[in-house]
Amino acid sequence: MSSNPSDENGGAACRRIEDFIFVRELNEVFLLLDHISGRWDKSLYNFHNHDDGEPHIDQLCAIGLTPPDNDEQRVAQAVRLLCAKDKLNAAARPATGLTIAFTLLVVGEENQRDWRNWVRNALLRRGAPDAAPFECPPHTDKPTRLTLARYAFPGLVKAAERFNRRVFRIVVLLVLGLVLTCAMSWHVTGGNAMLQHLDSLQAQHATLYKAIEEAEIKLAASATAPPVRFCSEADAQGRPRYRNTEEAQLCTRAQLLAEQFSAVHMNLGNWLIPWRTIYAKVAGVFGQVTDDRAVPSYATPAERERFMRRGTEEQARVVTLVVGTALLPLCYGILGAGAAVVRGLWAKMRESLLSPRDYTLALLQLALGATIGACIALFVNPSGATTGREVGLLGNWALSTSALSFIAGFGVEGVFVALESLVRRVFNISDPARRPGD
Template sequence: MAAGVHIRGGEADVMTETTVAELAGPRAVLPMATATAPALAAAAGAAGEDGIAPAAVFSQQLCEVQLLIDFVSGNAARRLPDKAAAVAAGLDEDWIEKVCRISWPPAGSAAAQAEEEALLVKVKDYLNTLAAPASGASVAFTLLVAQEDNSRDAEDTVDDMAALRSGQSGRAFSRNSLARTAFPGLVDKARTFRRVMWYIGYGLGVWLSLTCLLSFYIALGNARIGQHRSAVETLAKLEAPALLAVSGTAASGGATGTNASTTDLTACRPPPATTAPRPSQCIAIDAARADATATRANVGAWLRSDPKPGAENAAILAATSWLDVLGGGVLPVFYGILGAGASVLRLLAGRMRLSLLMPRDQTLALQQLALGAVVGACIGLFVSPPGGDGANVLGTVSLSSSALSFIAGFGVEAVFATLEAVIARVFNVAPPPPPVRGS
């Protein structure tokens, strides 16, 4: 008995104490994505002249079955069935042993090869049922995406194939090599998928940084404009009684000939207009003027340009309009894409954990990012009127437009399902009748 060969990198090794021709042989199949034409021709010739079990098809079926056996047996939530369950499913009691006895290259008569291939088809169908919702294709694609792409894997497979045919011991083969052989068409797709996942992950980090910077810019502008407005209002409240008093005293002074109001005006002017003791009200007015000047300078620093003298109010109004556009129109789009990106990464991580990744998930992820941008731009139209606080739909919960956009981007499917329900209610669209089944 030759040395046993194991599957590398698994929770459990599969089928020990058997011949190298039985186990290492099937794992030494050439990955179709990298094998050369002469090597494929040699492998196809080894399958026999009848063509009952072509090398490519036979090897793919065998490797997919081995992947599924390893996936089901190595998963704590699943287990291989007992003999009674296997018989009830139409398999023999010793179906695992029969699969392990299938050798590579296929040997025996044409009838024996046909029986082996029929057994592989039945076993694959049964194992796919046990692995549901995963399948052989999703298990292989998840392995190809999750594991590093090893260019030496295929070359080692070719070398081991020659060694095994000459009767020498071969190396153990990883799940990745089985996946490459079972689904050669998924190798390039997995490489592209891995690259797209890398772009989405790092792009989401960059997008998060830009979103935080934009949020900081808007919050800082709102804070400084709010401080300036508060300082101006405080100054106006302090100056109003003094101006009113001066105006009233001047009117009465003209009638009586007194000049008491002149002293009050001079006392409230900034020094060095007077050296007399300053009233407390004038000191408060001076402090309010200093605050207004400082806050106006802060607004100029935020705008990166000091407003021209006499045009401060116009500059602040323009800055306020700019903040409204950024906060109400641009920032929600940023948060919508951010929420959609977080949802995509979470979805892909969950599917990878369950071995459910498929090439179509790449297209779906990009579509969800685009829909997140659309929802982020439009969610405010459906949730609150212009200038609203977003509480009319959410009850007592008040959220900003950016928060609503993030939530909508994260649950973009639920948002569009809600919109479809609204359309059906507004336009009185009746659901389509159920299809009539023929008797």
């Protein structure tokens, strides 16, 4: 026994560190064994032949069950453990002990320490008079694969909790963004439908008034006769008076057309209320111009109404153009990148490939998806196929800008690879991946 207390304390500290590292390595080896044995597409190295010089399953199990008698056995166990860890990582690739442990900590077996399980257990035991409010069931303290993950990588426990919270926030924001984007898309679709109806009414209006002009010329007796204006005469009670059946039919069609015009403009005005409200909030910072200042002071009430209707129609066309070609592609680009992020996380969870850096990579992918969604219209021609050669970055596609933005956000890496290829062609830059002799 050493006479120096500091040496004893130092030796004990070194022994605790040694045991801690040894236990971590042993738990990681058992995690790898559990992962490989549970996969149909992976197999353990050959442990039946005891003459191959490699550690075997029975030897690994003996490490956890049989304590070493001396330092030589302890060193032999450590060497055997490291060799087994190396072989098992090779058999489990692309997964590693770290990714397996992190995946278990994020989405593994039910975590009995979670507060939601305390609440669930309390609700299930409601009505039992002798049950403590926060007493765990007997199986709670039994070791699980989560226990191996915690002991093998204790530094990942807090990281996994933060990862869960952050990924949950990303999913919630994506769902909210999906709802907002769908609502905006449906709203713009409704505006486009009203504008198309308005264009159709304007075409009918032009055809109808051409027929009225021809009927007025036909009704005139000669070129020197006073001009005839249909739908302008009224009787003493103010009711319209018609000269013949043709005038009555044309004026009735004109009245119905005017009623449809009024209904469409009223719907457009209601449709523009949220956009006008948003614009008023923003314009109020710089000084808003009211509608009264825009209307000429000498205008009659009828002219003022026509002016306001034209202003409503113009505002609706501007809103549908800006939102449909700028705002919606940005939102769909983010949604496409979000779908790729969620799909990638799901695939990594299934293959036990999650790591703490995946959250940062997800944020970067969302940022790239927003960028390409906002800029995709600069490089593509969504009007459909043409007879010429390729146009823009992706050629001609019979897809809308929003659809292309979603696709570009989903495959953002491929789009930026295509952008790099376009830059090399435009500026005559050689491909650094090609050898000079190729």
